[in-house]
Amino acid sequence: MAAPLLLLLLLCAWLAVPSVPGLLSLQPADLLLWDGVAHFSRGDWYGARSRLLGSLQSLREVRGAKLRCGAQCGLGGARVEEAVLHRAECLRACERLELGEPSRYRLTQEMERSFHKATPYNYLQIIHYKLEELDEAASAAFTFYLRNPHHEQIKDDVQRYRTMRGVSKQSFRDLEEPQHMVLYSRAVSLLSEEKLGPAVWRLEESLALYLSALEECRSLCEGTRERENEEHRDISEVIAEYYIQVLQCKQRCVLEDSLRLGQKRSREDMIISHLALLEQGYTKLENWEAAAQIGQSLLLFYPHNETVQRRLSEYKQKLHGQSGGKPREIIATYVHQSLLEKRLLYYAMENLGISFQDPDLWTPEEIIPESLRETVRLGREAEEQRGGDLPYEEVTVTMTPKQMNGTTRVTMDGVISKEECEALLSLAKEAAGSGERVKGRRSPHTPHERIQSLSVLQALQMASSGTVDSSQAHLLYHTSERARVLAEFYFGTKRLHFSYTHLVCRTAIEGKQEGRTDFSHPVHADNCVLDTEEKECWREPPAYVHRDYSGLLYLNEDFQGGNAFFTEMDGTTITAELRPSCGRLVLFSSGGENAHGVRPVTEGKRCAVALWFTESAEHAEQERSQARALMRDRDGPQESTEEETTKNIRESGRSGRSGRETTTAGEDTTSDPERPSGRTQKKRPARKFTDEL
Ligand SMILES: *[C@@H]1O[C@H](CO)[C@@H](O)[C@H](O)[C@H]1NC(C)=O
């Protein structure tokens, strides 16, 4: 049959499949979630529970249907285009049969993200609690907590469940934990107890499960993608673009476990971890043949690893000269396939200018085109310094420690929005105008500037007495919390406590700027006394020796001068200089390694939130707990908060379907920054149930 005719026939067959009700009786997951939230806000706990559980179930079933169809529809056919069309036709028919109208079950990226973050569990924990199902409540809360470790409210809730009677230790389990993780953890502890047989047995099972989960994830990459722009382009370009997206998606599957849990990627590749443990186990069991097989499999990832090679020759001796086995076929296939994909992606990177971040550490240098090696290496280094995905989506690291010519200093942008900067500036202004303690005074550092300071507690107290806008005062509180979470996350510290936080503005005094040679803030370090002669920093009073990390969140840029800079301990050699701007946060360790100062502000007013943190709980400031108490008073009874925030979830959820910008537009975050907008809601860890949609 002539190819064009064949194409036509296939197309007709494809279009002619009627839309029939599918086998799947469940509603789409997003509809069920919204519906569940609606019932939730009416206090209909039973109705909400069944719908929210239904949304999770629906998600699983759609996934199952897609996997079944993917497996059923091979890539048969003699020619490429024939094969592709065959598969398309088969998939379409299969999915129609399974799902009825497959497009109904398509989720927006936003929705996918909120399911990824396990949002339904945050509702479920409350529902279970209301229905006095404490065990379920605790496990739902724990499940949500694992995926949202920076969510203040859920942290508190999990703590509360821990102290409740009737909640056992076993209640704190991850309801979405993949089976391979369960087995793997079990195997690790068995191995440490030298229970080798059972350990190895579980490892084998867990490895098999992991490989099949990986394969599932990879095969789901072939679903529909959201199209970006619809300009006219060459067909091969379109196909290439789609194909590249699929390959990138498949490659990312190895990150799935850490992505799911919102962690930094810390672990070595799961397959390699399995193999390393299995080799240990088999060696101890003196099963040399199996050990050799595992060693060979490890060599697939690191062909030049001498340790592995040496061990392989030991096994060979034990086996009396027999080399003992080949690598496992399933692993060889995986490595082969993955390398093929990487080659294509690097090719596209070199020739089509796409970007590709290789998630694997084992990728051999040989497959990276020479012209890219340096770029890739630098990219990896930078990625390491950036510290992976930050807990707030809008925040990005714009200067890594290396770019800032230091070790423990970093610059992030987008920490708060333009509206939030303005709200805080207006707070500073109102407070200064109120004639209370915080009125501007002559700067202690220079006769050319006035300085004005407002602590978080002062702001909240003034809000209670009606002197300043309370939503702005609360914003100051939440903003400082956000900076704390970022410092903790980025530097990987222990829990950080507040040492002191205030909003500070420096204003140039007009007519007093001629021939100025001093600084707005002379060079100093935050937790030690800087000795520029000795190039030392003495960690002793009167310095605040207990401070460990410092932060400066800038609110504006409409002033002259006022750049921040870091120096060597000599106090004069400048190593980095930066311009303040709205939403820019500089975080650094508080010692002499980060001596810093501020250039003179020669015109206008420069405002920033200055923050100091300590790792020592004993040095946590009293003010913060007083401030927290004031915040809590305001939060009032739980019910009303729930109601308000649920409404917001529903609104932003709806917008998720039609494009998220719709809710943010016109929403006045200045007058009520507490109300989550599409943009800010994810960032505010202290809020309830508002974060994820
Ligand atoms: C070689 O493999 C061993 C164990 O499998 C590992 O500990 C070591 O870091 C590897 N060496 C290199 C250079 O990759």
Ligand SMILES: *[C@@H]1O[C@H](CO)[C@@H](O)[C@H](O)[C@H]1NC(C)=O
């Ligand atoms: C770091 O040092 C380099 C070279 O001296 C300089 O160009 C760069 O601006 C410095 N970084 C910052 C943030 O000032």
